[in-house]
Amino acid sequence: MTTIIDGNAVAEEIRDGLADAIDALDEAGVKPGLATVLMSDDPASETYVSMKQRDCEEVGIEAFDYELDPETPADELYSLVDDLNDDDEVHGILVQMPVPDHVDDRTVLRRIDPAKDVDGFHPENVGRLVAGDARFKPCTPHGVQKLLDAADVETEGADVVVVGRSDIVGKPMANLLIQKAEGGNATVTVCHSRTDDLAAKTREADIVVAAAGVPELVTGDMLSEGVVVIDVGVNRVDADNEKGYELVGDVEFESAKEKASAITPVPGGVGPMTRAMLLWNTVKAAAEAEGVDVDL
Numbered sequence: 504m505t506t507i508i509d510g511n512a513v514a515e516e517i518r519d520g521l522a523d524a525i526d527a528l529d530e531a532g533v534k535p536g537l538a539t540v541l542m543s544d545d546p547a548s549e550t551y552v553s554m555k556q557r558d559c560e561e562v563g564i565e566a567f568d569y570e571l572d573p574e575t576p577a578d579e580l581y582s583l584v585d586d587l588n589d590d591d592e593v594h595g596i597l598v599q600m601p602v603p604d605h606v607d608d609r610t611v612l613r614r615i616d617p618a619k620d621v622d623g624f625h626p627e628n629v630g631r632l633v634a635g636d637a638r639f640k641p642c643t644p645h646g647v648q649k650l651l652d653a654a655d656v657e658t659e660g661a662d663v664v665v666v667g668r669s670d671i672v673g674k675p676m677a678n679l680l681i682q683k684a685e686g687g688n689a690t691v692t693v694c695h696s697r698t699d700d701l702a703a704k705t706r707e708a709d710i711v712v713a714a715a716g717v718p719e720l721v722t723g724d725m726l727s728e729g730v731v732v733i734d735v736g737v738n739r740v741d742a743d744n745e746k747g748y749e750l751v752g753d754v755e756f757e758s759a760k761e762k763a764s765a766i767t768p769v770p771g772g773v774g775p776m777t778r779a780m781l782l783w784n785t786v787k788a789a790a791e792a793e794g795v796d797v798d799l
């Protein structure tokens with residue numbers, strides 16, 4: 504029997520667990536605030552931002568919505584970030600990526616006050632994560648850790664293959680998994696587009712985390728019996744339906760399910776967890792900024 508790991512259910516538990524912390528903040532007269540900055544007319548980015556705002560409102564986080572025309576000069580974005588850094592009602596700042604080409608994304612990420620960097624992408628926060636002293640764990644890999652925990656998957660001593668080495672998923676995922684800490688202590692192999700014989704690597708894994716952005720890259724024949732498969736990928740592929748597309752992961756679900764002891768679906772696996780962990784980081788940021796003790 505393969506367990507289908509239900510990301511929606513685990514995300515719901517995470518949100519419920521945040522309620523106590525939000526109550527504690529409320530008693531101290533603090534409402535956590537998240538500012539989202541959108542500088543794009545890409546429909547997917549617009550959808551992500553509006554979902555994040557809706558999530559905030561549902562749990563009692565104030566969502567501050569900033570939209571800049573994609574033609575806006577980069578300096579205006581930087582000064583908006585400066586203003587948000589100085590705004591006491593804003594505890595977390597999220598600039599939706601990608602930003603237009605005339606804006607240097609590294610400059611934006613460095614401009615955000617590390618104490619408000621709820622995505623966890625500021626170099627100071629990346630450094631702290633690597634050093635085993637994370638302030639904000641990046642939302643997607645943190646969500647994967649929580650999913651593995653909820654599914655009772657032991658990472659200690661496990662051989663894990665992470666497919667993908669991006670700064671937002673693959674690298675922080677690998678870093679979290681090798682930490683000498685709960686949810687870590689794994690032996691990690693990080694694969695990427697130059698990896699020779701990916702299938703030989705994935706076949707050796709107890710856990711595969713696929714984050715390549717390639718539809719159905721990982722197929723059942725690349726996996727060993729009993730493997731745990733976490734599919735981070737979200738890819739739009741043409742489909743004969745009303746929308747004209749459907750979402751598929753980086754794993755070929757049907758063939759992988761035949762081998763896996765547990766697997767995440769797409770959608771409904773990692774995606775909801777990413778959103779939940781953003782709320783988590785925002786509540787944490789508010790608690791730390793305001794000196795309120797919360798149990799997270």
Ligand code: NDP
Pocket residue numbers: 643666667668669670671672673694695696697698701714715716717720735736737738773774775777778
């Ligand atoms: P990137 O494009 O930034 O990185 C993809 C990584 O995969 C790169 O390291 C790349 O290698 C590697 N890769 C590409 N092709 C192959 C291949 N054939 N074999 C092995 N490795 C390969 O993507 P992201 O990390 O941002 O995102 C990955 C996927 O996860 C996407 O589908 C994205 O939409 C999804 N995503 C989902 C989230 C969620 O909440 N569910 C959140 C964030 C992302 P190289 O470095 O050599 O180019």
